[in-house]
Amino acid sequence: MSYSLTEPSKRQKWFAGTLVILYAVVTMIPLAWIFITGFKSPADAISYPPQVIFEPTLEGYVNLFTQRTRQTQEFLEANPPEEWYDEIVRQYDMVIVGPSKFGERFLNSVIIGFGSTFLSVFLGTLAAYAFSRFKVPLADDLLFFILSTRMMPPIAVAIPIFLMYRELGLSDTHLGMILLYTAVNISLAVWLLKGFIDEIPREYEEAALIDGYTRFQAFYKIVLPQAATGIASTAIFCLIFAWNEYAFAVLLTSGTAQTAPPFIPTIIGIGGLDWPAVAAGATLFLLPVMIFTVMLRKHLLRGITFGAVRK
């Protein structure tokens, strides 16, 4: 191995590694606690000192997905439990009366998240291509102004949107939320995508145009495949934003189109929040993003710095 003046020594590496791993472990404690709490019984969840070793149960998950009512002894004896989840609920003299709203809310998050991501990436790619390849009058001012609207607190934007949606009948609808999230995401999407498309040499398209392709064919046969990685990482950013968004969701939705973030903190059990059920809901909601992040770390981490540094 060649000797390098700038390569850190073994001891330095070991020291740096230890500190970073220590930080990583500490930072993971709250997340690990969410995961663990989801498998506790309500009694274990609030016992002192906090339990690390306990008997795991799926109570939290059963409570998350069901609605239950308390029943009389006679009723319980007359109707023996049928499934394993019935038995879990029986310890509290309860029976399952139906599914909870969690499934619906989770599905809303999926529909609104993917819907708005598709729309912002689709419109964003077209706009980014035009900004990158053609002279659009006032392009820079326009881009800057669009980005600056993101400096507004969401609550400030929400006031007129609330009124506008009330007039148009878009409040608490999937379409309304998809359009809103698209509008919020599109400025960042155009900004990121323009960077990716700028990097694709114009010569490819020009060659294609000379070969008889139309502009449009050149766009989707030459540019799109080359920008695929950029489009994918932009899509992930849009999806994560829409998935995690809370302020607009809590102000503009209440039922039909409510997403999971405003819903999860309201899962009530006997005497206050049902922490194992809240933790179960949080686990199911956060886990996809965590898996995504680990799997796509190369693009994602580059995207974060790229998006920030370009601005």
Added chain:
Amino acid sequence: MSETTIERAAKATPPSVARKIRGLSDRAIAWIFVGPSIFLLLAINIFPLIWTINLSFTNFRANRPNREVEYIGLRNYERILTDSDIWLTMQATAHFLFWTIALQVVIGFTLAYLINKKFKGNDLWTTIIVLPMMLSPAVVGNFWTFLYQPQIGLFNYIVSFFTGLEPSSFEMIGSVALAPWAIVIVDTWMWTPFVMLICLAGLRSIPDYIYEAAEIDRASKWRQFWTITVPMVLPFLMLAVLFRGIENFKMFDLVVQLTGGGPGSVTELTSINLKREAFEKWRTGYASAYAIILFVTVFGLASIYVKALNKVKER
């Protein structure tokens, strides 16, 4: 090769018409491509902004849409700027901004510096450290209230384990003295990775030969750190501060779930205060004026900051 109908038609017609048949002009494509985005932004960003400006001069209340709306000039602005409660809110926001940014810069830069030592597996650990910032602030913030519970909460337990304090003797969320710090801790936990990533990008942008040259000139490591590393990462760090500043000035979801602005109003940051005015007291006109003032403030401060940033970059 046989010709297509279009190509045959193109040959038989003058060039300008041929162009139309062959495909749309570049200019037309530009407008078709940009059009939908512009339309959406006009409808959902610009139009509401103009509406807000208009509302800010009225006494409109959204919960009484049938009441007659009066234009009251600048009275809303006057009231806001002379309201002492708003200044308390601004102080809470300033405390939150200052401490979150200070802690995140120190911890984030240190972590980036350590990760840049390129120890084995630094890639994986970086990803793990980044996880909190990818998650939903509302859901995570809500769960932190559980960690902060006196007696049963894990946070209080760990603190008492290291300090010997009774875990039920302090309330992070319930007490006036500690609540402002409770939100600083969670925000720092969540967003330090962002500052770290930006710093890491900065550190990695420094070419090795600069250090090699300094090494040959026998500059000490300490000197290298202050004359090479710090100045070259500074523009990146300032950028990270700008983003964290803007984001935390807008902060709503995490804090509203953690403390709801309480106890009293010690953690009532501007966004939470604004939400109360707009959607609880329904003073829509007043809240609109408030929103405009916030927008102008952030925009003004950010512009001044960007100018300073460009000066640092030029050096």
